[in-house]
Each structure stands twice: as structure tokens, then as C-alpha cells.
């Protein structure tokens with residue numbers, strides 16, 4: 096299970112280390128900013144940001160697997176703090192965008208004028224036909240998860256692909 100969000104060590108107020116799993120630039124799956132001072136066994140040691148002389152940034156590319164870390168690059172303390180703030184801002188913007196989208200979705204059945212109820216996740220089996228046949232090929236079948244809402248009066252269904260919005264949706268607020 097991939098990690099999410101931002102991990103501050105020991106806390107967000109004056110961190111020594113920040114690991115980011117979210118809000119990153121395109122193509123980056125995780126990043127780490129460590130705040131450092133000169134000295135110590137490896138030439139630098141990790142210290143609270145308030146006491147740091149510089150910072151290290153390392154990233155891992157989005158490969159679908161747990162890719163290796165890049166070599167750390169040396170940046171200034173304020174560049175390190177800016178990198179973290181940018182991620183916080185991107186996460187907040189995305190949450191606000193999702194909220195706007197969710198608020199626009201009307202779950203009401205247009206014919207019965209009542210809200211559809213949430214049935215939960217339903218797996219749609221999808222696939223391709225096999226070689227020289229109309230029957231589905233065993234390979235290439237996929238279960239496509241859908242969130243389903245049903246009108247309990249007429250049975251009409253509304254589906255949303257999984258992975259876009261948090262479900263169940265609240266439905267559009269009536270004025």
C-alpha cells in the first residue's frame with residue numbers, strides 16, 4: 096500500500112525531515128527534504144529546520160514500483176521549505192477542486208425527482224474477444240470498479256468509475 100500525504104519528523108512546526116508522498120511535481124512519486132548543518136560523520140548532520148545551514152532534496156521517479164532514491168541535491172533551507180509548502184498547496188488545491196466537483200453532481204433521478212441511493216462498488220468485467228471468436232478471451236479481462244447509484248422507484252442506474260471522487264457522494268444541495 097503506497098503511503099500518502101506528508102510525514103514530518105518530528106513535527107510540522109520545526110521538522111528535521113519531511114517525506115512527501117503527495118502534492119509532488121509530475122513524474123515524482125516521493126520526495127524527502129532533510130534539513131542539515133555542516134559536520135558529523137558524513138559531512139553533514141540532520142538538524143531542525145530552524146538550526147539548519149542548508150537542506151538536501153532527494154526524489155524517486157514514478158515508475159509503478161518502489162523506485163530508488165535519486166542522489167541528494169543540496170538546496171538552501173528556504174528552498175527546502177518552499178518545496179514542502181508547494182506540496183501542501185497542491186494537496187489543498189486538489190481537495191478544493193474535488194469538493195467543487197462533488198458539489199455539482201446531482202444524484203436525483205430526472206424522472207422520479209428523488210435522490211438515487213448508493214449501492215456500493217460493483218465490478219464490471221471488461222475484455223476483448225478471443226482469436227476468431229465472439230467469446231471473450233480469458234486474457235485481457237479486467238474488473239473495472241464502478242460506484243453505483245440506483246433510483247429505488249424506477250431502477251435507473253448511475254455509475255462512476257472508481258478512483259476519481261470519494262464515494263458515497265452527498266448529492267447536490269438543494270437551495
Ligand SMILES: [Zn+2]
Pocket residue numbers: 204205206207208246247248249250251
Ligand atoms: Zn427514477
